[in-house]
Amino acid sequence: MDFDGILALIADDMAAVDKAIHERLKSNVSLINQLSFYIVNGGGKRIRPMLVLLSARAAGYTGTEHIRLSTVIEFIHTATLLHDDVVDASELRRGQETANAVWGNEASVLVGDFLYSRAFEMMVEVRNPRIMEIMAHTTNTIAEGEVLQLLNTNNAETSESSYLEVIHCKTAKLFEAASQIGAVISRSDPDEENALAKFGMHIGAAFQLIDDVLDYSASSEQMGKNIGDDLAEGKPTLPLIYAMRVGTPEQAATIRHAIEAGGLENIESVLKTIESTNALAYTARAAQIEVQLAIEAIEPIPASPYKDALIALAEFSVKRNY
Numbered sequence: 001m002d003f004d005g006i007l008a009l010i011a012d013d014m015a016a017v018d019k020a021i022h023e024r025l026k027s028n029v030s031l032i033n034q035l036s037f038y039i040v041n042g043g044g045k046r047i048r049p050m051l052v053l054l055s056a057r058a059a060g061y062t063g064t065e066h067i068r069l070s071t072v073i074e075f076i077h078t079a080t081l082l083h084d085d086v087v088d089a090s091e092l093r094r095g096q097e098t099a100n101a102v103w104g105n106e107a108s109v110l111v112g113d114f115l116y117s118r119a120f121e122m123m124v125e126v127r128n129p130r131i132m133e134i135m136a137h138t139t140n141t142i143a144e145g146e147v148l149q150l151l152n153t154n155n156a157e158t159s160e161s162s163y164l165e166v167i168h169c170k171t172a173k174l175f176e177a178a179s180q181i182g183a184v185i186s187r188s189d190p191d192e193e194n195a196l197a198k199f200g201m202h203i204g205a206a207f208q209l210i211d212d213v214l215d216y217s218a219s220s221e222q223m224g225k226n227i228g229d230d231l232a233e234g235k236p237t238l239p240l241i242y243a244m245r246v247g248t249p250e251q252a253a254t255i256r257h258a259i260e261a262g263g264l265e266n267i268e269s270v271l272k273t274i275e276s277t278n279a280l281a282y283t284a285r286a287a288q289i290e291v292q293l294a295i296e297a298i299e300p301i302p303a304s305p306y307k308d309a310l311i312a313l314a315e316f317s318v319k320r321n322y
Contacts, residue, residue, distance in 0.1 A: 055182025058306035082112035145169025154234035175204025202294035209287035
């Protein structure tokens with residue numbers, strides 16, 4: 001099953017999610033409508049909502065709350081994008097100008113806050129304390145991950161384990177929550193809930209690791225952002241950490257300086273070092289290991305087309321080029 005096959009399997013559910021997103025974005029404040037619609041319609045793959053839908057269906061769910069919760073997950077994700085782009089001073093995302101580049105930092109932060117609060121309004125409507133518990137913990141963990149990443153910025157001493165902690169908090173946690181709440185609303189037993197939560201966590205880590213690879217290998221047209229953006233922001237991602245570890249002292253010094261100074265003045269030297277040390281292959285292997293762990297995690301889930309789609313989504317996470 002390819003990505004189009006996954007979308008075809010849940011086409012009705014995804015259409016319902018898109019409808020809910022547009023209905024619940026509405027506000028009496030025109031700027032909120034303009035900015036939030038701009039970023040939500042900006043070409044995202046909706047992977048996180050897909051995880052809610054597929055996990056719920058794989059666990060046997062037949063109700064409609066998975067639509068509302070998929071929307072909640074997308075709003076939280078979108079809020080983090082708005083805040084991230086302000087913190088990183090990003091100018092391009094998904095091939096278009098970032099919201100902060102169009103409307104300014106103040107508007108982006110405040111509309112991000114609106115999306116967070118709208119998500120929690122919708123969570124309350126589900127009337128499930130377990131969902132509230134999971135999502136409250138998730139958003140708190142994401143915030144911690146953002147702060148950890150900030151502390152690592154321009155820090156060339158960041159270790160691989162420290163970096164993996166950041167991506168598990170900042171990125172993988174929302175994937176984990178998306179898969180887990182699909183099990184919760186299905187009233188799955190603890191083993192199945194834990195299995196789907198682990199699946200989401202591992203696929204989320206794989207997604208971020210492949211993003212790290214693509215930051216130095218995909219074209220800006222494919223990625224929808226500028227090549228080397230992470231380096232320009234002084235972020236020590238895994239390809240850089242690995243290249244410093246195995247490269248020559250001169251190569252390590254070049255990358256160290258690039259991380260500490262930020263910017264792209266030495267991007268050509270950095271790219272050559274990444275290539276000569278096979279740092280992208282190392283990072284891709286780390287992502288593949290995460291995918292394998294994800295697939296192994298959902299062995300307790302009964303066979304179904306939806307389980308097959310979850311496995312296909314995990315495999316897509318490492319094969320994609322955007």
